[in-house]
Amino acid sequence: MGFNPIPPLKGFTLSEQLDDIQLIEDAGNGDNEAFGILYERYVRKIYNYIYYRTGNINEAEDLTAKVFHRAFRHIESYNQRGVPFSAWLYRIAHNLVANWYRDRSRKKEVSLDDQLPSSFHFDFPESSIEKSQESEKMMKAIRRLPPERQQLIILKFVEGLSNSEIGLIMRKSEGAIKSLYHRTLETLRKEIEKIDQPKKVK
Amino acid sequence: MNEENSYLVMENSLVSNLRPVQPNPDFIKNLGKRLLGSNNISIEGRNNGLAFVLISLGLFVGALLVWLFRKH
Numbered sequence: 001m002g003f004n005p006i007p008p009l010k011g012f013t014l015s016e017q018l019d020d021i022q023l024i025e026d027a028g029n030g031d032n033e034a035f036g037i038l039y040e041r042y043v044r045k046i047y048n049y050i051y052y053r054t055g056n057i058n059e060a061e062d063l064t065a066k067v068f069h070r071a072f073r074h075i076e077s078y079n080q081r082g083v084p085f086s087a088w089l090y091r092i093a094h095n096l097v098a099n100w101y102r103d104r105s106r107k108k109e110v111s112l113d114d115q116l117p118s119s120f121h122f123d124f125p126e127s128s129i130e131k132s133q134e135s136e137k138m139m140k141a142i143r144r145l146p147p148e149r150q151q152l153i154i155l156k157f158v159e160g161l162s163n164s165e166i167g168l169i170m171r172k173s174e175g176a177i178k179s180l181y182h183r184t185l186e187t188l189r190k191e192i193e194k195i196d197q198p199k200k201v202k
Numbered sequence: 203m204n205e206e207n208s209y210l211v212m213e214n215s216l217v218s219n220l221r222p223v224q225p226n227p228d229f230i231k232n233l234g235k236r237l238l239g240s241n242n243i244s245i246e247g248r249n250n251g252l253a254f255v256l257i258s259l260g261l262f263v264g265a266l267l268v269w270l271f272r273k274h
Contacts, residue, residue, distance in 0.1 A: 157220035
């Protein structure tokens with residue numbers, strides 16, 4: 001009878017996974033404290049992801065709350081095989097953000113593009129007008145990308161995830177993420193050029 | 203080479219512009235309290251069972267009443 005170790009998922013440490021697995025099991029058995037630890041561990045990451053997807057603090061808070069309420073209700077149905085807990089949470093967040101966009105487009109409210117400069121605030125110690133204009137331009141360009149590419153950029157740069165970790169969340173191979181990333185950079189460059197163009201014409 | 207350079211500039215710009223933000227600590231605290239103060243996860247399943255029993259009971263009583271009316 002040999003010991004059969006659990007192979008760590010690529011991009012996630014074994015201790016992190018084992019820790020999560022035990023906590024998830026306890027939370028599934030009604031241990032609220034265990035869920036509390038998971039909540040503390042991931043709430044800021046999920047908030048950041050939603051904040052950068054929506055560009056609005058109130059929506060980020062509202063949707064983050066929904067993610068964790070949903071996770072709390074359905075933790076028993078979470079199956080750790082193949083998908084880390086954090087990836088499961090990001091998927092819930094992604095679906096809720098997609099629903100939020102759908103609802104917004106139905107209501108025909110002010111476009112996010114127009115709302116961005118006032119919604120996003122960046123706290124640069126060395127802050128200058130030039131720097132904040134660059135940030136706004138960058139965020140405007142990101143907002144023009146398809147949702148899947150926005151997700152990739154946010155997971156990579158805000159959350160600091162590797163291609164393999166992003167692949168698990170987006171249900172794609174590491175290679176597919178790498179290729180999507182390069183195409184995204186190219187599109188982003190073109191979008192920034194488009195934003196710059198009207199200024200140059202003047 | 204030029205293209206690679208422009209990617210590098212873009213990546214640097216993304217690194218400096220997309221910084222993690224700190225959510226309002228009150229929001230984090232209150233949400234945690236609301237979550238952990240809410241009812242246990244297994245209650246949803248129990249309610250389904252109870253609903254099934256109540257519906258079955260209702261159907262049975264309904265059928266019994268119909269049968270009694272027809273009999274008289």
